[in-house]
Amino acid sequence: MNERTWSRGRVLDLVFLLGIALKGLDGAVELLLGLPLLVLRPAQVLGIARALTAGELREDPHDLLAHVLLHGAASLSADATVVAAVYLVVHGAVKLGILAALFRGTARVYPWAIVALSGFLVWQGYQLATGPTVGIAALTVFDAVVIALTWREWRRHRGLRDAWRSVVGRAAAPSAPPARDDTAALVRPTRVSRGS
Numbered sequence: 001m002n003e004r005t006w007s008r009g010r011v012l013d014l015v016f017l018l019g020i021a022l023k024g025l026d027g028a029v030e031l032l033l034g035l036p037l038l039v040l041r042p043a044q045v046l047g048i049a050r051a052l053t054a055g056e057l058r059e060d061p062h063d064l065l066a067h068v069l070l071h072g073a074a075s076l077s078a079d080a081t082v083v084a085a086v087y088l089v090v091h092g093a094v095k096l097g098i099l100a101a102l103f104r105g106t107a108r109v110y111p112w113a114i115v116a117l118s119g120f121l122v123w124q125g126y127q128l129a130t131g132p133t134v135g136i137a138a139l140t141v142f143d144a145v146v147i148a149l150t151w152r153e154w155r156r157h158r159g160l161r162d163a164w165r166s167v168v169g170r171a172a173a174p175s176a177p178p179a180r181d182d183t184a185a186l187v188r189p190t191r192v193s194r195g196s
Contacts, residue, residue, distance in 0.1 A: 124140040
């Protein structure tokens with residue numbers, strides 16, 4: 001394998017591992033945000049949002065993220081809270097399930113991961129069509145990259161551990177070439193010519 005292919009493969013393995021790790025982190029955050037939304041009323045959600053953003057808004061009254069969070073919490077109805085909670089819990093649980101299955105080391109999970117992530121991709125495409133945002137666009141591109149890299153690993157019949165070994169093994173400093181064993185040349189019998 002030449003150096004260009006080796007480097008490209010290693011980079012793709014690294015991006016795949018980072019993508020899977022970010023999907024797992026994203027899934028955990030969604031699950032942790034979605035579970036409380038199942039039991040909280042919209043007024044309680046707004047109170048929590050105000051408490052979380054109060055300090056930041058005292059420092060910077062124009063903080064965009066704080067205002068987006070407050071606006072989102074203020075516009076939640078009871079039905080919207082339940083829909084958001086169910087979406088976050090299901091989305092997070094599926095991502096964590098995919099991650100757990102990939103850690104088990106079987107490549108048979110890849111088609112299921114591709115189907116699940118493609119379903120999310122379709123939903124995000126719908127959201128982009130009805131109300132485009134930079135966040136949804138970035139998440140859609142990220143999911144598409146993770147799907148493509150998952151497809152690549154599945155076609156290569158590799159598990160998550162194989163990608164990890166590829167990145168870690170190649171990241172290590174190359175070892176010195178084995179020492180040449182010149183003693184074999186010294187012990188080798190010499191050929192005696194008959195004749196003359």
